[in-house]
Amino acid sequence: MHGADEHGGAQLHSGLLARHPQNVIPAEVSLVCVVKPDEFWDKKVTHFCFWKEKDRLGFEVILVSANKLTRYIEPCQLTDEFGGSLQYDHMDWLNKRLVFEKFTKESTSLLDELAIINENEKTTQPDKSRPSECNALPSFDPETVLQTGHELLSELQQRRFNGSEGGGGGGGGGGGGGGGGTAWSPMDDELLAQPQVMKLLDSLREQYTKYQEVCRQRSRRSQLDQIHTKVMQVVNWLEGPGTEQLRTQWGIGDSIRASQALQVKHEEIESQHSEWFAVYVELNQQMAALLSAGDEEDLLELKNLQQQLSDVCYRQASQLEFRQNVLHSAHEFHSTAQDLSQQLDGLLGMLCADVAPADGAAIQQTLKHLEEKLKSVEGALQGLREKGQVLLDQISNQTSWFYGKDMQIENKENVDHIHSVMEDMQLRKQRCEDMVDVRRLKMLQMVQLFKCEEDASQAVEWLTELLDALLKTHIRLGDDTQETKVLLEKHRKFVDVAQSTYDYGRQLLQATVVLCQSLRCATRSSGDTLPRLNRVWKQFTITADERQHRLETARDFHAAAERVLRDSPDQAGLLDLESFDEVETVGKALLDRLTVPVIFPDGSEQFFGSPSDMASSAENIRDKMKLVEDKRLQKESARPLEEETAPEEFPDES
Template sequence: QGLNGSSIAGLLQHGFVLLTGGRDSQGGPVVTLPSLQNRSDPSPDEVVTCLQYLIQIPSEETKRLGFSVVVDTRDGSWANLNMVMACLQKTVSSYVKQVLVVLHENDKRANQDRPSNSDPRYITVNQLFKYIDPKQLTYDLGGRMEYNHSIWLRTRLNYEQFLKDAQTTVEHLKIQEGEIQRSYNHPDPQASPLEALRKHRQFHEVIMTVPTEVIHQGQDVLKSLQENGFSGYSDNQGMIPTLDNLEAQKQVKRVLQYLTNRVDKLQEFLEDRDRSLNANMQYAEWKRNVKVVVDWVLGPGEKLLASQNDIGDSYEAAEELRKRHEEMEIKCTDTYGQYAELRHTVDDTVAAGLPIADDMKAERDYMDTVCRSFATRLERRRTLLITSVRFHRFAEELSACLDELLELFSSDVEADTVEAVEEAIKTLETKCDNCDRVAEQSLNDGQSLLDEMSRPIKNAFGKDISPDYSNQIKHVNKRLENLQERKMRCDELADVRKLKLQQLLQLRTCERDTDQAINWINELCDVMVTTHTDMGQSSDEVEALHDDHKKFEATALGTYEYGKQLLQAALVLRRSLRYDIEPNYDRAQRLEEAWRRFSKGT
């Protein structure tokens, strides 16, 4: 377009020349020079300028149909028709189809016959309807078309401004798209992912602000065209917008569609880039956290673990080391929690199908190797210390058991009855069984401890970092040997003690049975004295009583002989046990005394 409406808005506001949107009977645009209404005639330059601007509006195809120029001279306006014709000749001569000069009804020129192709044509308002339908004429020319010049001009200026801004926006997008390609093809190597994302979002905002505003501007213009189509351009009966209005709407829609498509495409690209940069930022943050975890494991974690090689030389020392190891494991809790979160992030990334998933999986595998190796060594260290605690606890328990047995073995056996001896035997067997159990557990835990210390230890990279446990192994072996030697001595002493208790049990049994035999003989004597007094009334009774007496004597004699055998066995046992034999002589005298008493009684 040659002229911009905004540059001549003041001139256009006067309404010297109008393009109402009406069409003649052949579809050509109607240009109206309305009544000046007592205003002074415009200058030729002003008319030319208005005409030059207005004839730009219809499409080339529409202009080829020819303009119908209507000049309203009924009130004396446009008296200088030669000036008007000169202006038309200068601007639209190739497009003018007819010039219709509307005269007052009483003007004689309206009835003069003129050639049909001669311009201008002088006609009345009623004759005007032969050339142009009343629907295409404004009210002041007797037509039925609504037209508000102020609204038309405002809408037209907004429309032109939108098209101008749209063109500027297209150029803006072209420049910015080139800038995007340059910045993305040659990113700043010094910029961090966070800086790149922040810069991209600022760039995004700068790029999209102008197109978004222009699109909103176009939507407002379209709305104005649609609304004003019923106020300034519509048919009074059918309320149909003018063709010029519809063409303007189509143009706005086409431009809006073009801008929207271009903006949507750019928006999609920028959003993809935003997601990519955001993923890169998250990956950089994730990678930094992975480095924190790995560096802690390979640094402070390794130092903590490497500084804990002792197993303790007693139960208290081993238990203290175990507690310190638990404290160290607690220190690792935060790192383990962060490690678990980092692995979960990888799973989410893989599930989302992000392009950085493969890189994250590779980093995760390396982190897994480092962390799991460290966790395995922590677990082995904990197992080693627990085994050490158990070994030293059972070793000390066994030592206490052996001390208790040795104390028992060094004491004299004081058991004057069979029951007391049996209780002593039971106590000894219980203590020996307990020592056997503790000794077996000590041996097993000691061997487990030795096996654990003999296993090689490798770090995450396969390097052998087995601690030097030679002193600890020597300590455990020495402790086991010492306990085994003491256990063997105690076993020997226990066997001697058991033999002695068995002999003592036999002694107390013999002495108990001897005392019982003496009591029986005395009881038999008492029975004989009190009951064997009947001499019998006949020879048969005498014979029967004699037989009973013989049996009675035989029983007493058997008891006496049994008592002597028991005393003989008791004498042997006392001598074997190195006990005083005087109690044995006392029982022998009591046995003899009971037998003499029984013999005298018979």
């Protein structure tokens, strides 16, 4: 600072004016020029002795007029008011000075407070019961003070650059600035303020960084305290009311409805636990985040809290799951028992109901239905045993998580109930099996009865078919003795088949009588099938006998005719009239028999074959009889010649 102005406005006392720079910026002052107005020089009055004050002030004070200032100060450092070229806005300088002083005051105060807070934080041991004054806050917001300092430093640096480059810098603040484009230089105090601001900012940033760490530690300790409180709340509830709720739940119910009621109660307990488990999840995430931060002093405490909370929650969750599994198994057991009971009731109803199947197919369907029912019951009983064993195994392990409570009495009640249900179902199933065996035997006998009746009817049909074949197709009598013998042999075999069919039918009908007696039902077949069988058999035997007689007559006819018609010279003399008469007699008898129908006991008549078939057979017989007759006529015509030659031959022989 080089001078002070006293020539405009109110005049200050020279002594006070000289002492003011000493009080404010003594190190930067080398000379004080007091500019007096022109009237001062006229009066030459002053009350301040400048040479006496030099030693005490540390700088020289002189009185000068405005037009002589350039002797002591460069024109570039003087404003236009004093004939210089310095662009200076006092209001702008004043505003910046106020900002600087405000920042200096606040930052200095803030530095002291932050230093105290940081020092207290170092000396105070972390304790949950630490006094509240240890958590004191600074009077000023560090962020705001730092922001003000950065803005001030930026402004000072800008003014310095503008001054050095000759840029157009205007005054700021409320005093307005110099004209646009007019160069001016920053004041010396502004140049000196810049390193001071930078130093304050550096110190402030250092202390603020430490304070931020203090705040982080405070937040961490507060968070730890909150986590510890919440952890203990969760642990205390789970080990207290939560555990007590599970202790009261041990039964499995005695029916589906009872097990469902227990399931509803368990769901209510689970719902209450789920709220605390949600808190556990949140706390676990918070603790995991703190553990990842890597604060060595809190790692052990956090891990212990996390382990304690996890152990309690997992143990309680496993107990809930175990109880849920027991209730689920109990529900499945009761459900299977109820389903089995209904199946047994249905099977028993079928077995107790009277059955009157219409035929063997209906019986087979009924038997199949019974077998399916019994198989289903067996499967359900096996499922009940398996589910009961699972439930018994779970109940036997139930004491492991009941915290020392004696569960023998309660478990015995549950175990006895499970065994009782399974034994009762086994007895009911055994009774049904016995009844099924009886019903199966009865059904099989009925199947045999229907089968015998069906086969007996089939035997009647077969016998009827044999009779029909005998009448319609067994019509040939043979053209010679050999063929007739073959037909006789075939006829005997045919009759044997019919006899076997008849015997088979009789045996079946006898079996139906025995089965009806066993089944205690009226004889079903003797009133219908047996008379039909006997009637058809009687018709067959009459027809077969007639066929037998015709074949035998035809055999005799062909044999007699063949003897007559044989041209052997050795046998020619043996033929006599009786042989020819025999052929004629047998032939006529055979022809007569062909025209006679078969008469059945009921008076009905049947012919062998068709009329054309009968005519063809008769024609063959007549043809052979004609041959025999021709042979006879030939024999009779040759007899007189034999008689004439006979006397001549006999004498020669004698």
